[in-house]
Amino acid sequence: MRKFLPILTVLLIIVAVWYAAAVWMNAPWAYDQAARAEAAAPTWAELPGLTLNQDRPVLPSPHQVIAELARSTFGLPPSSKKSLVYHAWVTISGTLLGFAMGTTLGVLLAVGIVYSRSMEMSVLPWAIASQMVPIIALAPMLAVVMHAVGATPLMTKAVISAYLSFFPVVVGMVKGLRSPEVMQLDLLQTYAAPGGAVFWKLRLPSSMPYFFASVKVGIAASLVGAIVAELNQQAGLGARLLQGSYYGQTTQIWAALFLSAILAAVLVMLAGRIEAWVLLRMGMAR
């Protein structure tokens, strides 16, 4: 409880500020309506009622967003194109596929970098430089290219997600594979352990904490990649955001935003759970 009280306070402050901002930002519309009806301008006491439940608010109030979220997740069949469950599923599938591709690539690159000096010197600087390229900006281009070579939208999304998630994995795994101490490596040498055994029995196990730290960053990055890639596609949370912005459906945008936040939290938490389980089984739990 002592841990949650401060967090709860901060969250309450955020919600309070949000309500205040919603009243303030939606007030001009209410005043405008009153002026058009040639009625008296609404008083301070009337304002909250007039501003917190508008159909097309500048800033929807939290309860409106939650109501919209509940309506479009539970109120519609999941197969409907208006259901957020459908869009979330599209996004998750792209995120996970891209994350799997990115993680595999990242681990392979890290192994190469750890075992080959020339690979370290030639690939690592470019892996770092690759993160300076705002790949997200490449998304529209990539969509055209991938379409031309006959890839599905899912694959396009996954490639962008993979690109965003491979880098944290490379960095973390290089650190992790190098984390065994000289003493431990020497011990394996006195056992005359072959290179493979050193890798499977020492380097890989000791890299696991680093691996999972990167996984948590990587999966969040994957989700961002999938959402941005969907700005060019028909379905998914990113497409939902864009449609909402085209048609001025602010509540719809916020609902999609909330859901993507929830997804990010769930994915990171899931990675944390798997980490705890794996480290426990390996006797490395801290």
Next chain:
Amino acid sequence: MMVLDPRLWCLLAFWAGAWLLNSELSKGRAAWVRYAVPLMFGVTVLVLWQAGVTAYGVNKIILPPPSDVAARMARSVPTLWADLVQTFFKGALSGYAIGCAAAVSTAIAIDRSPFLQAGLLPVGNFVAALPIVGIAPILVMWFGFDWQSKAAVVVVMVFFPVLVNTIAGLAASEVMQRDLMATYSASYWQTLFKLRLPAAMPFIFNGLKIATTLALIGAIVAEFFGSPIVGMGFRIVAEVGRSNPDMVWAEIAVAALAGSAFYGLVALIEKRVTFWHPSQRN
């Protein structure tokens, strides 16, 4: 059979040759090797790209050769510069400055309240992992199509990573050091400016470096949701629509250069400010 294709053999032979040269080079310990090896690798990739695209007659719409991109960059310097000013200098840089300043100030403002810190740190960590780019359509609606909305997106994107790092950094000075300041009867502000802020610098710069990449991404993606007819994000979408991939790649090259230069500049300032930190002393 693809495998017996002579063009493929040529490419593979070139790749193998360059790789051999590189692995020989990387055995050297000279200072210039550190730059030569990655440079060689980059040049190899460019040559393979050019040769591969030409040899196989790949449609230029799908993948233009680097020479086309370079030619296009040379031809459209004014356009590229105007886009760079709009997106990078006006959108990304101003947002970066405001966001980072706000984050550091917030961290200092709540520094005296462990209660607020305990609450804000987990929330900040959580928000830092969220897909904040999603807020772009909302901010574009609020602040209009011009660079102000881009700057607003950047402010929100860079705020939390910098905040979290600054809070962690302000806790980085050791008890012994703070006790020493107390024996000098240093005031809160003296301790803050002479001990705790300098000690926090490695952490703050970590946040600032993460934020450089986020700033550019935020400014470009925000333009996908609406922009005037100038800007890198706008140009990328427009030229994709007009099937001008060389212009798209030119914009991306400029963005990569600007991003690297920005990151390099922040890293350089970090080197000057945190020269005392072990990670900066070779």
